[in-house]
Amino acid sequence: MELITPQHFLILASLLFAIGFLGVLIRRNVLLMLMSLELMLNGVNVALVAFSRSGTNLDGSIFVFFIMTVAAAEVAVGLALLVALFKKRDSVFSEDMRLLRN
Amino acid sequence: MIFSRHPVTAAMYMIVSMLGVAALFVLLDAFFLAVLQVLVYAGAVMVLFLFIIMLLDVGPQGGKAARLTWLPGLAGVLATFLLGLLLLSFIPDASTGSGSWPALPESTYVNGQNLTFSTAVSAFGYGLFTKYMLPLQVAGFMLLAAMVGVIILSKKHNPQS
Numbered sequence: 001m002e003l004i005t006p007q008h009f010l011i012l013a014s015l016l017f018a019i020g021f022l023g024v025l026i027r028r029n030v031l032l033m034l035m036s037l038e039l040m041l042n043g044v045n046v047a048l049v050a051f052s053r054s055g056t057n058l059d060g061s062i063f064v065f066f067i068m069t070v071a072a073a074e075v076a077v078g079l080a081l082l083v084a085l086f087k088k089r090d091s092v093f094s095e096d097m098r099l100l101r102n
Numbered sequence: 103m104i105f106s107r108h109p110v111t112a113a114m115y116m117i118v119s120m121l122g123v124a125a126l127f128v129l130l131d132a133f134f135l136a137v138l139q140v141l142v143y144a145g146a147v148m149v150l151f152l153f154i155i156m157l158l159d160v161g162p163q164g165g166k167a168a169r170l171t172w173l174p175g176l177a178g179v180l181a182t183f184l185l186g187l188l189l190l191s192f193i194p195d196a197s198t199g200s201g202s203w204p205a206l207p208e209s210t211y212v213n214g215q216n217l218t219f220s221t222a223v224s225a226f227g228y229g230l231f232t233k234y235m236l237p238l239q240v241a242g243f244m245l246l247a248a249m250v251g252v253i254i255l256s257k258k259h260n261p262q263s
Contacts, residue, residue: 009126012126014185014189015185016119018181019103019104021181022104022181025178031151031155031158031160032104032109032112034151036104038143039119042120042143045139046123046127049126049132050130052219053130053203054203054204056206056207056218057216057217057218057219058220058226058229059217061135061226062217062234064132065135065138065226065230066234066237068139068142068143069245070244071143071147072142072146072245073248075150076150076248076252077251077252079150080251080255081255083154083157084256
């Protein structure tokens with residue numbers, strides 16, 4: 001039986017980040033893109049806590065605390081922007097938001 | 103989660119992943135962060151998402167996937183390649199046993215300039231109110247700014263007033 005090492009946590013964190021990144025790329029619903037963004041932030045959080053635990057240093061955990069604060073504020077503002085955009089455009093899909101394109 | 107067409111299904115899977123991340127935090131002895139993860143993410147953020155999904159009434163329509171043009175496709179291929187490279191560089195380290203967990207330090211908060219890792223919530227409070235006082239104040243102000251911004255954004259626009 002193999003022990004769980006910090007490397008395993010880092011691999012998992014990078015996988016979470018990659019899945020979130022893939023979600024931002026392939027989804028066209030802005031709501032789902034925001035959710036994938038949260039998944040990316042979670043991957044970073046896992047990596048930070050793993051480093052914080054393996055280095056026995058609390059700074060990483062406190063940084064995760066701040067990331068959570070910023071993520072919550074970001075979701076609130078992003079969803080408010082999305083609702084405002086939906087009122088104007090009647091759509092939540094990213095391909096309908098191309099006012100600057102032509 | 104990212105392959106489900108319906109936004110509500112995706113949100114449910116997202117809650118499951120958030121709880122999984124909270125369990126990982128418990129495994130890493132970060133109990134306070136695990137509680138915070140469940141409360142903030144699985145609680146508040148996902149409720150907000152589900153509320154907006156219901157408010158906007160988005161269904162599975164238009165969820166037809168991934169009309170990837172060449173530029174995002176190239177970015178995806180590049181990112182996958184870089185991730186694979188990263189993983190390959192990790193795997194030899196994991197087998198040599200260089201990654202082992204140090205024992206939890208005794209319940210002293212500071213070791214010279216460094217805050218030591220602790221399972222106690224009071225260590226968080228100590229760190230936040232000494233070394234990270236300015237970031238804490240900035241974060242509080244940023245939450246206030248976000249709140250005011252959201253209220254202004256979602257206010258009904260009334261031209262005659």
